[in-house]
Amino acid sequence: MKVLIKKEDLKRRIKELAKQISEDYRGKTPVFIAILKGAFVFLSDLIRELEIDCIVDFMAVTSYNGSTESSGAVEFLKDITMDIQGKDVIIVEDIVDTGLTLDYIKKVLELRKPASLKICVLLDKKKKRKVKIEPDYVGFEIDDVFVVGYGLDFGEKYRNLPEIYCYEER
Ligand code: PRP
Helix, strand or coil, rough: EEEEEEHHHHHHHHHHHHHHHHEEEEECEEEEEEEEEECCHHHHHCCCCCCCCCCEEEEEEECCCCCCCCCEEEEEEEECCCCCCCCEEEEEEEEEEEHHHHHHHHHHHHHCCEEEEEEEEEEECCHCCCCCCCEEEEECCCCCCCCCCCCCCCEEEECCCCCCEEEECC
8 A cells, every 4th residue: 555644744743733732722721532433543642742731532433334435424432421511622533524524523512512612633635525624723635545544444454554545455
């Protein structure tokens, strides 16, 4: 498989994102909600570069069901464990594609009345959008290629790869 984003580039960009978030949330303790499974690698690298305190929680949803195309239906698998009312929340995602997942999660979390709600994604596949979602923090904009590695899977495999690759059927 061909490398799309190298280790050094991931590291450098994530450091920049963490710096920006640290400046924007200075004096606050934001709650980072990572969307499982894909976001766990990005979250762990991102929070270790922060210069502020933070809290983490996890939500699990899925819509790809082992395919390279979104089924269009978001399936809710696991909720966060915290009460986020009045908290500054940042949703952490590995990738936004059609936007259906983030649109759904945003609506679910907004109902719980956080003080603020922002979105941080590592990869933004803008051309595939079906609903309007504008992430507040974006690592990289990418073309319409299926990517794996660094948390992202195909059929649950390749999440452990340290770089981001364009997936090619073998
Ligand atoms: C992937 C990814 C995002 C979502 C983005 O999750 O982690 O959550 O798809 O696609 P969308 O913008 O078209 O909704 P997936 O359903 O593959 O589950 P996973 O994170 O467990 O791999």
